[in-house]
Amino acid sequence: MACVVKLIPSRTAFLLCDLQTKFRPAIHGFDSLVTTANKLLKVAKIHDVPVIVTEQNPRALGKTDDRLNLASLGPLHLGTVEKTLFSMATPEFLSVLKNRDFKSLVLMGIESHVCVLQSTLDLLEHGYDVHVLADGVSSCNKEEVPWALERMRQAGAQITTSESVLFQLQVDASSPNFKAFSNVIKEEKEATSQTLQTLLPSRHAHL
Numbered sequence: 001m002a003c004v005v006k007l008i009p010s011r012t013a014f015l016l017c018d019l020q021t022k023f024r025p026a027i028h029g030f031d032s033l034v035t036t037a038n039k040l041l042k043v044a045k046i047h048d049v050p051v052i053v054t055e056q057n058p059r060a061l062g063k064t065d066d067r068l069n070l071a072s073l074g075p076l077h078l079g080t081v082e083k084t085l086f087s088m089a090t091p092e093f094l095s096v097l098k099n100r101d102f103k104s105l106v107l108m109g110i111e112s113h114v115c116v117l118q119s120t121l122d123l124l125e126h127g128y129d130v131h132v133l134a135d136g137v138s139s140c141n142k143e144e145v146p147w148a149l150e151r152m153r154q155a156g157a158q159i160t161t162s163e164s165v166l167f168q169l170q171v172d173a174s175s176p177n178f179k180a181f182s183n184v185i186k187e188e189k190e191a192t193s194q195t196l197q198t199l200l201p202s203r204h205a206h207l
């Protein structure tokens with residue numbers, strides 16, 4: 001019997017991998033990735049979900065895109081970790097994870113076949129459940145993405161979408177925060193649709 005991997009709301013963190021401004025001209029659908037990330041940040045505040053960010057060699061490649069409203073998270077932003085490894089799983093990053101009782105890691109960012117893939121493999125190896133957002137990852141060459149997602153799926157990652165993850169966090173429509181959550185989903189409806197059209201059409205044949 002296959003193991004059922006469910007997102008555990010109380011033990012979830014959002015991981016944003018290398019969404020740096022300097023990558024914007026090179027990455028397919030980069031603006032759509034920013035849209036997905038900001039939607040996650042809005043819901044992170046509603047559900048008190050911690051967020052960890054990484055930056056690949058920021059001295060050369062610049063800082064995280066300033067359209068990401070990380071300042072609004074306050075203490076929910078557990079930190080921005082600089083790295084030269086392609087994987088997010090640096091000693092500093094892993095120490096941030098180990099200081100909390102995380103189990104479900106929701107991962108998005110770039111590039112799907114490099115940093116996102118290597119991060120996923122390492123985090124799976126460390127025993128975490130990794131939920132990769134199909135509408136939250138991309139690469140310079142969009143054709144790389146479906147193959148990277150399939151590789152991550154084969155390794156045991158859960159390939160999902162941002163809206164699916166957010167509803168898994170919400171769980172119950174009778175919860176006191178449902179109205180605030182519902183408002184975000186409504187506000188983001190058109191942007192979510194446009195993001196799906198930008199990032200997912202070429203992937204259907206492989207998923």
